[in-house]
Amino acid sequence: MIHLPTLISDLGLILAAAGVVTLLFKKIKQPLVLGYILAGVLVGPYLDFLPSVKDHESITIWxxxxxxxxxxxxxxxxxxxxxxxxxxxxxxxxxxxxxxxxxxxxxxxxxxxxxxxxxxxxxxxxxxxxxxxxxxxxxxxxxxxxxxxxxxxxxxxxxxxxxxxxxxxxxxxxxxxxxxxxxxxxxxxxxxxxxxxxxxxxxxxxxxxxxxxxxxxxxxxxxxxxxxxxxxxxxxxxxxxxxxxxxxxxxxxxxxxxxxxxxxxxxxxxxxxxxxxxxxxxxxxxxxxxxxxxxxxxxxxxxxxxxxxxxxxxxxxxxxxxxxxxxxxxxxxxxxxxxxxxxxxxxxxxxxxxxxxxxxxxxxxxxxxxxxxxxxxxxxxEPFYNLLTRILPKRWLDAIGRYSTGTEGITRLSDWKVLLRAYTFNTIIHSVIIIAVIFLASRFLQPFIVENIGNGMNGTIISVVISFILMSPFLWALSIRRIQKTAYAHLWLNKKYTRGPLISIEFFRVALGVFFVGFLMYEFFDTWVAAGIALLLTIVGMIVFSRKLQAFYDKLEKRFLLNLNAREAQNAQPEILPWDTHLEELVVAPESSLVGKTLMELSVRENYGVNIALIERGTIMIPTPGREDRLYPHDKVLVIGTDDQLAAIKELFQGNIDEHKEASFPKKDMTLQKIVINSSSPVFGQTIRNSGIRETTQGLVVGIERNGERILNPDSNLIFENEDVVWIVGNNKKVPDLLK
Missing domain, CATH: 1.20.1530.20 (Na+/H+ antiporter like fold)
Incomplete structure (x- = not known):
């Protein structure tokens, strides 16, 4: 009689039980995970009325x-x-x-x-x-x-x-x-x-x-x-x-x-x-x-x-x-x-x-x-949220609303924050690479060279040379490479009190590079004299070949960034914003009643409370489209509104397309952002129409907060006042210019 290994018979029993039980769970519309767990209980070692998996080692392996x-x-x-x-x-x-x-x-x-x-x-x-x-x-x-x-x-x-x-x-x-x-x-x-x-x-x-x-x-x-x-x-x-x-x-x-x-x-x-x-x-x-x-x-x-x-x-x-x-x-x-x-x-x-x-x-x-x-x-x-809004004190709800809107918007990083963040990432990344090279060289490279190429001092020197060649581009990037040149120049030129910390940072970078080179020498040489001579020679070599190291490192970095960005990851949903509004991309279906009509004829803002921020038609982009622009089949339209508003208008866009189908994420350059107007803002004292926001930022003003009052879809004749909180959907690279 042919013997069937226990591992295979157990797998057959596992899959048979899983298949039967999950079909039942599919029928009653329950999560399949629970069906699998129930199947495991039925064929487990604790129940005897069905064939069971007896080999606990098999259970562990699977x-x-x-x-x-x-x-x-x-x-x-x-x-x-x-x-x-x-x-x-x-x-x-x-x-x-x-x-x-x-x-x-x-x-x-x-x-x-x-x-x-x-x-x-x-x-x-x-x-x-x-x-x-x-x-x-x-x-x-x-x-x-x-x-x-x-x-x-x-x-x-x-x-x-x-x-x-x-x-x-x-x-x-x-x-x-x-x-x-x-x-x-x-x-x-x-x-x-x-x-x-x-x-x-x-x-x-x-x-x-x-x-x-x-x-x-x-x-x-x-x-x-x-x-x-x-x-x-x-x-x-x-x-x-x-x-x-x-x-x-x-x-x-x-x-x-x-x-x-x-x-x-x-x-x-x-x-x-x-x-x-x-x-x-x-x-x-x-x-x-x-x-x-x-x-x-x-x-x-x-x-x-x-x-x-x-x-x-x-x-x-x-x-x-x-x-x-x-x-x-x-x-x-x-x-x-x-x-x-x-x-x-x-x-x-x-x-x-x-x-x-x-x-x-x-x-x-x-x-x-x-x-x-x-x-x-x-x-x-949602019903529970509605219950909370009825039973919670109004001052609590107002405080939560103020805190929520106050944490949103554009934040401008100081030059120090930009510089320190860049230096921190630079130090961590290149230190990890250098330490990895040193340990790989001492644990694997040197024993291989000593065994197959040359023993004694010759093998050590060859190992050190190869290790240093592998380390040198990253040592240069760690200790010498200039990072965030603009922020560095601002700090160096504008404030004399920042020069001391800047010099200290640069000294620390160089000292860290010297430490890693010394660590490499310590791993390979028995005497401090030999290690010191090797350390001096490597530092001189770094200085002499600095330009070539820079060119080689730039190639490595370019390849890494190319690989990292090769797949255009879907953009994350925009941050949660006031009035529960957010951006969503809708596609005009050929059978939609919107086809061929101008935005003025559609009046989506008046009828549905949503704003159209961008129309994508093939390779053509129409940011903040005008009243005479028309919608055509397969246009991708970026709209802003609340969940309820978007759900209502989605049917118009999609026609008989499944309304539950997940929409694509918005285009990366169009986001909803907040700016705070002050007396030095370029748009202070001007109307929305005359401010040039549409032309400057490819943007659309969708809301203003003034003295605790919210004005949604403000009139184009409204004048910007001091401390107005203005919400704009537009080009995220151009909206920050309004802060200047």
């Missing part, structure tokens, strides 16, 4: 494979450029929410008499919301075009990175079994070092490789290469002491910056779906139904903490970030669940054997309940 590909797919949707673009609002909201929920989870665990490690892991489990469940709920409810959705997606992006940091910190705590400050700090610095190094190296090498092999890449080859890159990064992450999940996430985020990102995401979707199903089924297999009955009270308590805590702390974080109350409430009630990263954190505790057996099933049960409640909470968010 679960680890599932985590790798799940994190790889999350990385493909993440990208570091998205993280940079989410803005301060999403970052502040996410950090406040995660921080308070970790504390809340820890204290709730301690209140129930749990151990410190159980309570800490509970805090981590509660702190991260589910990207998959939230996006799925938004799609099913057709609200991805809503303004608060932009904030929610930004928070989820930041939380993904925070979750990776939590995995590293919890791993360190679990191994050391104590909260040693130095070990925690070392783990954070180590994570930051390798994240920076992998991102820089990945962006420089991976897109170049994909571009060079583009003609050879059919779908099959691209799939194999993508999964190979994922597993190579997994190996690298494990080699330096991180989890396999981190490596998969990093490679996914690197590939997300390439021009092939959409293709890779499409090709790997089936692999991701397969192994994600395996992972969630393996999650269910670790649940003991008896534990759920025994710990019913903690499950109820933790579920309430998740729902109430996430709503309260998300709203608090969003309000602190300057969001309106309505947006804050809608975001808070959209994020009141836990999901895939919570499972991964719980799995980490089980794998490292630092958490109690009951924590894992409790977390999964709470996740299942909050997954069910998420769509209903999202639907109730």
């Amino acid at each position: 679960g680890e494979i599932g985590v790798i590909f799940l994190l790889f797919s999350l990385g493909l949707e993440f990208s570091f450029k998205k993280l940079v673009k989410v803005g301060g609002s999403a970052s502040i909201t996410a950090i406040v929410k995660v921080g308070f929920l970790i504390l809340a989870g820890y204290f709730v665990g301690k209140a129930m008499g749990w151990k410190d490690m159980d309570s800490l892991f509970l805090g981590g489990i509660l702190s991260i919301s589910s990207t998959m469940i939230t996006i799925k709920a938004f799609e099913e409810l057709g609200i991805k075009h809503k303004k608060f959705a932009g904030l929610v997606f930004g928070v989820l992006i930041v939380e993904d990175l925070v979750a990776i940091l939590l995995l590293v910190l919890f791993s360190t705590l679990a191994v050391s079994q104590q909260s040693a400050g130095t070990e925690m700090l070392f783990s954070i610095l180590k994570l930051g070092f390798f994240l920076t190094l992998w991102f820089l190296g990945g962006i420089f090498l991976v897109p170049t490789f994909l571009k060079a092999t583009k003609k050879l890449m059919n779908d099959e080859t691209m799939l194999v290469v993508s999964l190979a890159l994922c597993l190579v990064m997994v190996l690298l992450a494990v080699q330096v002491g991180f989890s396999p999940a981190l490596g998969a996430f990093i490679m996914g985020s690197i590939l997300a910056e390439t021009t092939q990102a959409e293709r890779i995401e499409h090709l790997t979707k089936s692999v991701k779906d397969l192994f994600s199903a395996v992972f969630f089924v393996s999650v269910g297999m670790l649940i003991d139904p008896g534990v759920l009955v025994e710990y019913a009270f903690p499950i109820i308590v933790i579920t309430l903490v998740i729902i109430l805590g996430k709503i309260i702390f998300t709203v608090l974080g969003a309000l602190l970030a300057g969001q309106p109350l309505k947006t804050s409430v809608q975001a808070g009630m959209s994020l009141a669940q836990i999901g895939e990263f919570s499972f991964i954190i719980a799995t980490l505790g089980v794998t490292l054997k630092v958490t109690s057996d009951f924590l894992y099933p409790i977390a999964v049960a709470a996740a299942a309940i909050t997954t069910f409640t998420t769509p209903y909470l999202i639907k109730l968010s």
